[in-house]
Amino acid sequence: MTYLYSFFFVGFVCLLGQIILDNTKLTAGHITSLFVVLGAFLDTFSIYDEIIKYVGGGALVPITSFGHSLIHGALAKANDLGGIGLVVGMFDLTAAGITSAIIFTFIFAMIFKPKD
């Protein structure tokens, strides 16, 4: 059942992005930025946590989950350290994604030649 929920949730988010892309002048960069902010906003009221609980792994894939992970790590640290924790813990949960993206990008950019 989680597979079905994952399919529909990620599909729905992508469809939403595609509708915005096709019907407005916003580019892909605008939309991804918008969706990250949306993810952080939804987590302000723990809505995204509920979505992850129901949808499972699928909810971690869209870029909205990036915003959710940022605010989640920040709040978890803020619980321990106070207000400064928001700054300390910001990248706690997204570190794996950002670090691996940087490392793979560097390695592949070294090895491969751009195709044109």
Next chain:
Amino acid sequence: MEKTDYKKIVDKYKAKENRVKNGIVAFVVGGLIGVLAEFLIQIYSYFLDISTRDASVFMIVTLIFVSSLFTALGFFDKIVTFARCGLIIPITGFAHSMTSAGLEYKKEGLVYGIGSNIFKLAGSVILYGVVSAWFFGMIRYFLFGGV
């Protein structure tokens, strides 16, 4: 020639984008990425005997690796052009934008080429993600009392 006439002619020859088809493709491709993610989490947590939380980190890294490699091999661009938001909205789009920027600016050198441009597209995601997470985090921490 009048401007309106010109516009009519341009519109006539402009490639018509089928919005319904684009939407369906984005929905299905995005959905399949979601299913793949869930599948990878199940596989990793079963075979490596780790918690779902750790398995989801493995899943994210796997997706980033695959999309980064496919971008470097050259054929991911075509799939992205076809699936649009189906691949841009998931984390695959993040890795794709970084790797394609890295490859594109490789010729300008290691520092001012790859170094400066790797976050050219992904940078806005990180910037607005951090700013909004900080802002909403402040609201939640100080007004609603933290987690």
